[in-house]
Amino acid sequence: MALNYIWIALFAIGVLVGLFKLVFMGDVEALPAMMDSTFEMSNMAFEMTIGLTGTLTLWMGILKIGEDSGLVERLARFLSPVLTKLFPEIPKGHPALGSIFMNFSANMLGLDNAATPVGLKAMQELQSLNPNKDAASNSMIMFLVLNTSGLTIIPVSIMAYRAKGGASDPTDVFIPLLLATLCSTLVGLVVTSIYQKINLFNKAILVVVGFIAALVAALFTAIHGMDTKQMQHFCRILTSIIMLGAIMLFIYSGWRRKLNVYNSFIEGAKGGFRVAVSLIPYCVAILAAVGVFRASGALQLFQDAIKYVVSAMGLGSDWVSALPVALMKPLSGPGARGMMLECFSSYGVDSFVGHLASVLQGSTDTTFYILAVYFGSVGIKKYRYSVTCGILADLAGMVGAVLVSYFFFYT
Secondary structure, eight states: OHHHHHHHHHHHHHHHHHHHHHHHHOOTTHHHHHHHHHHHHHHHHHHHHHHHHHHHHHHHHHHHHHHHHTHHHHHHHHHHHHHHHHOTTSOTTOHHHHHHHHHHHHHHTTOHHHHHHHHHHHHHHHHHHOSSTTBOOHHHHHHHHHHHTTOOSOOHHHHHHHHHTTOSOGGGGHHHHHHHHHHHHHHHHHHHHHHHTOOOOOHHHHHHHHHHHHHHHHHHHHHTTOOHHHHHHHHHHHHHHHHHHHHHHHHHHHHHTTOOHHHHHHHHHHHHHHHHHHHHHHHHHHHHHHHHHHHTTHHHHHHHHHHHHHHHTTOOOGGGGGHHHHHHTTTOHHHHHHHHHHHHHHHOTTSHHHHHHHHHHHHSOOHHHHHHHHHHHTTOOBOTTHHHHHHHHHHHHHHHHHHHHHHHHOO
């Protein structure tokens, strides 16, 4: 229901601002620009979804091999002692646990191409356990809130954009970005656990947190002292090894069980195509609303209002120049990326605003897009408290991004 109100508000506010510009400011281009944006963003949504079809087909096929060979089931049994503490509704050894783990792993390593198909597969498995097929289960909400919090250990794409923008050290946002996304993830986890009455002070959960901390420390030690080119090569090689290794592990598991691996892949791949097509309406709905809101100038007005209030209170307003990235990120990944590049162009990639825009871009994920696509893929209509938890996680990530950027980059 919350997403329904937000979707209506994006259109309504955008149209009202456009009408105000036309009537009181004589801006005859305001409404046509908004109309053009609906066509542009609808086409973009379609192209994004069609572009996702190949990746979905590939990974759904690979996952089907894992299911038929029993690898996903064995992975689920191995992870049950930990994940069932966060997802108590999921039975021990259920395949959903394996898919959830693979999705989290892919997200942390920045492997978006693998994370989305695996995440959609996890939603299908969670839906099979859901007693109310129209409403989101607690397990779905916990999964998606952690997903939208955007925890990433290797922010390859952001460092690549900074390098392309001419940054003196594209990797200098690594630690600030990691701290900001940790803020988002921890707040999302705590808030959702409060809703679901989950005790986080559990030995199994604390062990996982310690393991992730050790992994981050090991990664930081590995890249410490590398120059930009070495860092990019290291990240590309590491991600390639992980993805190819996962594919070969699934194929080997099927071969060892004397499975017809090729036929198994084809059966899973067919499902990937069906899922991709079903996502088109949800992508069009979100991106068209975002396009109207942005083209109307409402986003810029909101930014100007915040800057005025902050300045009137006598507080530093430097961070407000990067605010469009934060406001756009929960709505649209490409939109937020465009805002970040605009900050690079206007203020300089090595400026405080340029650094903050980079950290904001990686501090959280496209919350509304993810909720619409993931819930839409399994026909969920009632999101319950998922939007509230997702927004609070986003807000924590944004505040964390501003604070750590002031600490590391403000002079």
